[in-house]
């Protein structure tokens with residue numbers, strides 16, 4: 001039996017940092033309002049020349065370096081984004097080319113904030129069926145480019161960045177013991193599409209459009225959906241909240257994260273938080289948080305890590321992985 005194991009992680013953030021106070025001349029808001037409602041203190045904003053593809057490439061190179069794997073060893077790239085450089089070709093093939101690869105195959109997946117978990121699950125399927133051996137799984141976004149900078153209810157929430165990991169398909173015997181992706185549950189329900197969407201697109205307006213969100217409506221559904229899908233993961237594996245070493249949720253809002261952890265019975269000291277420094281980076285938030293916790297030594301070989309996300313669509317999901 002083949003399992004998909006994580007070999008290493010990497011991430012990249014734009015150079016420019018925008019603190020809550022920097023919004024005070026842009027829209028009517030305050031550091032206190034943003035901090036209290038969301039837990040966000042600052043976010044990174046892409047500057048000239050920084051794009052989803054350039055951030056994805058930088059994160060991918062760091063993940064390859066951390067894994068001791070070269071682009072020649074990669075035969076699949078799955079990139080999650082809702083803010084690609086171009087409508088087509090996929091940002092994944094642009095990263096493939098920048099890495100000097102002309103072998104293997106690369107494509108994007110789009111599930112907004114849940115995109116990284118969709119990408120990870122998709123890559124896991126290719127590795128487990130033997131269609132690929134080593135995958136780069138990337139979440140990369142430049143949400144600053146689709147924000148309405150006059151809408152204070154959304155523009156303060158998001159940031160830009162990218163995270164990546166190298167996933168390798170190995171037989172369980174080769175690896176010795178239970179490692180890698182243990183369980184994955186994905187969900188979606190398009191009935192909620194009007195609660196969080198972009199008001200443009202190639203086939204409707206011919207423009208990129210701007211992000212629109214009914215924040216309170218999203219908040220109302222988030223904790224229930226997140227905890228349901230995690231409980232489905234627990235039910236499928238017999239793993240419980242006490243077994244988890246690190247809970248790495250999608251970083252949208254501190255209140256959603258804390259309420260989900262509390263409802264599940266996951267201790268606060270096991271929760272990885274980056275939303276204070278990164279804001280909501282959509283598909284990039286989980287791999288950015290994973291890389292943060294792997295590099296500072298919290299996540300290490302043997303750690304049992306629970307990932308969770310919920311976002312536009314709605315889409316949501318959870319993945320359990322042994323490092």
Ligand code: ACO
Nearest residue numbers: 029030033037113152153156215216218219252253310311
């Ligand atoms: N600064 C100051 N006041 C603001 C701001 C702001 N940046 N934004 C909104 N307000 C005002 C509103 O106009 C409103 O004023 P009013 O009462 O005079 O009409 C008041 O604050 C309350 O607005 P609400 O939207 O009801 O505030 P709420 O407490 O719900 O907080 C928030 C808003 C933070 C967006 C919250 O609903 C939330 O976190 N929702 C979850 C959405 C989310 O995180 N989405 C991310 C994408 S989806 C995902 O990744 C899960």
